[in-house]
Amino acid sequence: MQNQRANPAFFAVIALLVFMSVGPVLLMFANSFKLDVDIISGTSGLLFLPTIQNYETALCDVLWYEPEHLDFCSLKFGGAFINSIIIALVSTVLTLVIGSMAAYALVRFRFMGRDTVSITTLMVRMVPPAVLLVPVFGLWNNEFCLDKDGLIGGAIRDSFGGRGDVCLAGTHSGIILIYVAMNLPFVIWILQSFIVQVPRSLEEAARVDGAGPFQVFFKVVLPLIKPGLAAAAIFTFRIAWNEYLLASALSDRNTKTVPILIVNNMSEFNVEWGVIMATGMLLAIPPIIFTLLASRQIITGMTAGAVKG
Amino acid sequence: MSIARVNRLSPYMFMAPAMVIMAIALLYPLGYMIWGSFRDWNPSQSIGEAEFVGLKNYITLWNDPNFRESIGVTLRFAFFVVSIEMVLGVGLALLLDRDIRGMSVLRTMFILPMMIAPVVVGLMWRYMYHPTIGTFNRFLESIGLPKVDWLGDYALTSIIIADIWQWTPFIFILSLAALQSLPRSALEAARIDGATPWQQIWHIKLPLMMPVLIVTGLLRLIDAFKVLEVILVMTNGGPGLSTEILALRISRTATEFRELGVAAAMSNYLLILLLLLTVAMFAFTRIQEARAARVRAAAEEAS
Numbered sequence: 108m109q110n111q112r113a114n115p116a117f118f119a120v121i122a123l124l125v126f127m128s129v130g131p132v133l134l135m136f137a138n139s140f141k142l143d144v145d146i147i148s149g150t151s152g153l154l155f156l157p158t159i160q161n162y163e164t165a166l167c168d169v170l171w172y173e174p175e176h177l178d179f180c181s182l183k184f185g186g187a188f189i190n191s192i193i194i195a196l197v198s199t200v201l202t203l204v205i206g207s208m209a210a211y212a213l214v215r216f217r218f219m220g221r222d223t224v225s226i227t228t229l230m231v232r233m234v235p236p237a238v239l240l241v242p243v244f245g246l247w248n249n250e251f252c253l254d255k256d257g258l259i260g261g262a263i264r265d266s267f268g269g270r271g272d273v274c275l276a277g278t279h280s281g282i283i284l285i286y287v288a289m290n291l292p293f294v295i296w297i298l299q300s301f302i303v304q305v306p307r308s309l310e311e312a313a314r315v316d317g318a319g320p321f322q323v324f325f326k327v328v329l330p331l332i333k334p335g336l337a338a339a340a341i342f343t344f345r346i347a348w349n350e351y352l353l354a355s356a357l358s359d360r361n362t363k364t365v366p367i368l369i370v371n372n373m374s375e376f377n378v379e380w381g382v383i384m385a386t387g388m389l390l391a392i393p394p395i396i397f398t399l400l401a402s403r404q405i406i407t408g409m410t411a412g413a414v415k416g
Numbered sequence: 417m418s419i420a421r422v423n424r425l426s427p428y429m430f431m432a433p434a435m436v437i438m439a440i441a442l443l444y445p446l447g448y449m450i451w452g453s454f455r456d457w458n459p460s461q462s463i464g465e466a467e468f469v470g471l472k473n474y475i476t477l478w479n480d481p482n483f484r485e486s487i488g489v490t491l492r493f494a495f496f497v498v499s500i501e502m503v504l505g506v507g508l509a510l511l512l513d514r515d516i517r518g519m520s521v522l523r524t525m526f527i528l529p530m531m532i533a534p535v536v537v538g539l540m541w542r543y544m545y546h547p548t549i550g551t552f553n554r555f556l557e558s559i560g561l562p563k564v565d566w567l568g569d570y571a572l573t574s575i576i577i578a579d580i581w582q583w584t585p586f587i588f589i590l591s592l593a594a595l596q597s598l599p600r601s602a603l604e605a606a607r608i609d610g611a612t613p614w615q616q617i618w619h620i621k622l623p624l625m626m627p628v629l630i631v632t633g634l635l636r637l638i639d640a641f642k643v644l645e646v647i648l649v650m651t652n653g654g655p656g657l658s659t660e661i662l663a664l665r666i667s668r669t670a671t672e673f674r675e676l677g678v679a680a681a682m683s684n685y686l687l688i689l690l691l692l693l694t695v696a697m698f699a700f701t702r703i704q705e706a707r708a709a710r711v712r713a714a715a716e717e718a719s
Contacts, residue, residue: 117511120511121522124508124522124526127581128525128581128585129525131529131541131581132528132532134544134551135536135543138543146549205437208433208434209433212426212428213431215427216427216430224431227438227443229694230691230694231442231443233690233694234442234446234687235641235642235663235686236642236644236663237662238666238683238686240670240679241452241670241680241683242448242449242452242680243441244676245457245459245676246444246445249462284441285441287441288440291434292438295434320429320430348533351645352667356670366645369649370535370645370649383539384539387533387535388536390535390536391532391533394531394532394533395528398524398527398528402527405527406523409586409589410589
């Protein structure tokens with residue numbers, strides 16, 4: 108048959124495609140091990156002396172030794188990396204728990220307002236982060252605050268210090284809140300198609316055995332939709348980990364995430380390519396690992412998300 | 417009695433956390449933004465102190481040539497990105513829809529670009545487009561061609577290429593999935609009737625894939641309006657306004673020019689544009705479902 112014939116042109120096309128999609132990533136990987144001198148002089152491609160100096164510069168605030176080539180540690184990459192991990196992990200877990208519960212309610216129960224809820228969810232999925240920038244900036248700084256003279260606000264201010272009211276902006280929770288809200292519509296949408304496939308008879312059997320609705324959900328339904336949860340988790344993590352715009356509006360010096368750090372270093376006139384590539388590589392590594400480990404779940408999630416309009 | 421009440425309340429208990437979070441962090445901000453768009457509002461004021469100016473922000477924007485230019489750039493970007501990605505993605509899916517060993521490895525490599533942070537994608541391409549040390553110009557130089565000012569004269573084309581690199585695999589994966597779930601019987605019948613490969617593609621495969629393709633295209637179109645970080649890192653909207661898409665202009669108006677009211681009005685224009693697209697997509701899926709239901713009903717009646 109025609110399909111089975113080994114066609115050299117066909118394999119050439121595949122090789123070209125792989126080269127095009129992976130090439131830029133490999134290029135960045137290689138450059139992150141080069142000195143700036145080598146990058147700029149452009150001694151050809153693969154012949155260079157690899158150095159971890161760029162990574163040392165990037166991670167200087169968490170290294171246990173002092174890199175020789177540095178006088179002063181200006182790039183606080185380690186701290187930003189920890190912020191990114193906290194924010195991405197907490198918001199992913201919260202989104203999954205809250206989102207799967209909502210998806211379950213939408214699939215399994217008939218209740219008043221169900222259609223409104225599901226249409227609203229679908230609509231807010233289309234809202235771009237840029238549109239949220241203005242209101243979130245205003246609200247998080249001015250409205251979502253605890254009065255400094257109030258009971259809780261006063262207690263927080265006394266223990267953490269600072270002037271003025273205690274606001275959501277500049278805290279981890281502020282960024283986590285907007286990420287959870289942003290990702291919820293997508294997670295609810297994608298998990299619905301997985302929950303529909305759980306046989307009702309299993310849930311009824313559990314209920315006959317005396318399990319309450321929450322027990323049924325957490326002990327019977329959740330374990331059965333693990334593939335869906337994995338897919339949703341990867342997509343949520345990816346957005347929370349990669350997001351720049353809202354984080355840059357909401358974070359302060361201590362809650363910066365990695366994308367902000369990279370953009371701040373890029374916009375300076377004299378770009379240190381080696382260091383910037385090393386930070387970029389460090390930011391890209393977690394998603395790359397996920398892709399290699401769980402590509403099947405990613406593809407399932409993508410198709411479930413798009414086909415079920 | 418109490419069990420019955422628990423059952424009636426339980427959907428609300430399951431929905432409550434999601435509803436509360438979406439209400440305070442999505443719907444309330446959107447309402448706040450619409451309210452703020454009628455005000456002359458700068459970041460140091462709370463919204464109550466800002467002066468009410470009615471539709472002034474909207475009218476100013478409507479007559480602002482820079483804003484129109486920005487809409488034009490956004491629409492051009494979205495149009496070229498989506499149409500080129502659709503053609504390439506579907507074409508590749510048709511080409512690679514056969515049993516090859518290692519297809520799953522290939523797919524893993526293809527989805528890599530989508531998973532990497534937009535900021536990093538922008539960084540990679542900014543390096544490759546660099547006028548003197550960039551990969552492309554080095555290559556052109558080494559084969560004796562003149563250098564190209566990628567992020568200068570051809571800035572819009574360059575960001576379109578970067579976006580195509582990142583998102584064509586999305587279309588490819590989805591159309592491959594659609595292709596592989598086509599009914600085998602229709603393809604067999606066509607082959608037995610002597611249809612050439614081209615005829616099979618034009619008259620059988622593409623029409624059967626159409627519903628998935630349209631949804632995919634619309635999803636991609638909506639996402640094309642969200643692209644911001646890649647462009648921010650690569651060109652920051654320049655040179656001039658040539659790559660300043662609407663999302664980027666909103667963020668610059670809010671953070672650099674500190675005109676929150678104008679930025680809010682601009683966000684509303686963008687939302688209206690997206691709302692139209694969403695409604696189109698929603699209506700389309702409804703029509704599709706209705707047609708499928710009619711066909712099924714007709715088939716049942718016939719049998």
